[in-house]
Amino acid sequence: MLFQHLFWFYSHPAVYIMILPAMGVVSELVCTFARKNPASYKAIAYSSLGIAFVGFLTWGHHMFVAGMSSFDAGAFGALSMLVAIFSAIKVFTWVGTLRGGAIAVTTPLLFVFAFLFLFVFGGMTGVAVATTSLDVHWHDTYFVVAHFHCIMVGGTLTAFLGALFYWFPKMTGRRYVERWGMASAGLVSLGFFATFFPQFLLGNGGMPRRYYDYPAHFQALHVASTTGAFVLAAGLLLALATLGFALVRGERASANPWGSASFEWRTASPPPKHNFEGQPSFDVGAYDYTRGEVPDAAE
Numbered sequence: 001m002l003f004q005h006l007f008w009f010y011s012h013p014a015v016y017i018m019i020l021p022a023m024g025v026v027s028e029l030v031c032t033f034a035r036k037n038p039a040s041y042k043a044i045a046y047s048s049l050g051i052a053f054v055g056f057l058t059w060g061h062h063m064f065v066a067g068m069s070s071f072d073a074g075a076f077g078a079l080s081m082l083v084a085i086f087s088a089i090k091v092f093t094w095v096g097t098l099r100g101g102a103i104a105v106t107t108p109l110l111f112v113f114a115f116l117f118l119f120v121f122g123g124m125t126g127v128a129v130a131t132t133s134l135d136v137h138w139h140d141t142y143f144v145v146a147h148f149h150c151i152m153v154g155g156t157l158t159a160f161l162g163a164l165f166y167w168f169p170k171m172t173g174r175r176y177v178e179r180w181g182m183a184s185a186g187l188v189s190l191g192f193f194a195t196f197f198p199q200f201l202l203g204n205g206g207m208p209r210r211y212y213d214y215p216a217h218f219q220a221l222h223v224a225s226t227t228g229a230f231v232l233a234a235g236l237l238l239a240l241a242t243l244g245f246a247l248v249r250g251e252r253a254s255a256n257p258w259g260s261a262s263f264e265w266r267t268a269s270p271p272p273k274h275n276f277e278g279q280p281s282f283d284v285g286a287y288d289y290t291r292g293e294v295p296d297a298a299e
């Protein structure tokens with residue numbers, strides 16, 4: 001029991017170590033592709049601190065059925081739900097930033113859309129599994145597997161893929177083929193949903209995790225999930241091929257191909273040694289799209 005407590009005291013916050021940088025990426029990308037200041041910079045910043053802090057008080061939600069008083073279970077359940085409140089502050093701020101923006105649909109933004117949809121799906125099912133009575137039914141089933149992957153793959157991985165496509169021109173000085181990138185974003189989103197949505201149904205129907213054998217009536221959903229995994233793999237391979245091809249054959253990237261106000265785009269792609277030639281000007285802020293002086297998508 002002590003080992004379980006120690007394990008989850010570390011391992012629950014460990015998930016946030018992965019998702020918090022992904023949330024940072026999303027906060028950055030929505031501003032660039034909506035050409036808008038963040039709806040509330042402070043809401044995004046303070047909710048990150050909230051998630052990081054509360055993340056250390058929720059580990060018991062992995063142990064509802066390990067022998068725990070009902071008071072402890074209730075407290076861990078309620079504290080876990082606090083994470084959803086901070087996450088919702090973020091989601092509303094991102095959507096509020098996109099609202100009314102001059103939205104440029106690109107590969108990184110498609111990955112952000114996938115993130116928003118799948119992260120909200122993962123977050124809502126997270127509130128559900130933090131409910132002790134429901135968790136007794138779902139514990140150690142595919143439901144939890146699907147919830148976890150919504151956060152770690154549907155959330156974290158899609159944001160990191162968005163980051164990779166977004167900063168690729170800056171890092172390498174090359175452009176990838178936008179249509180290929182968008183196709184990979186579509187395949188990854190579709191494949192992800194097809195893989196894990198059936199697993200929610202399987203888990204709720206009683207399919208335990210880590211079993212290789214199961215009753216025949218689970219077969220169709222398992223086949224659907226496996227098919228989805230192949231589509232997801234195809235999407236990831238296409239992303240890899242798109243960037244690999246761009247690295248060798250891609251067109252030269254300008255300094256600021258997205259027309260972003262952030263500072264890293266005010267130097268050449270890829271940046272010279274020590275990042276800037278001479279003293280750069282930072283008169284326009286990193287998110288300052290209101291003054292209309294943001295360097296355009298030109299060289």
Ligand SMILES: [Cu+2]
Pocket residue numbers: 011012058059061062
């Ligand atoms: Cu946890």
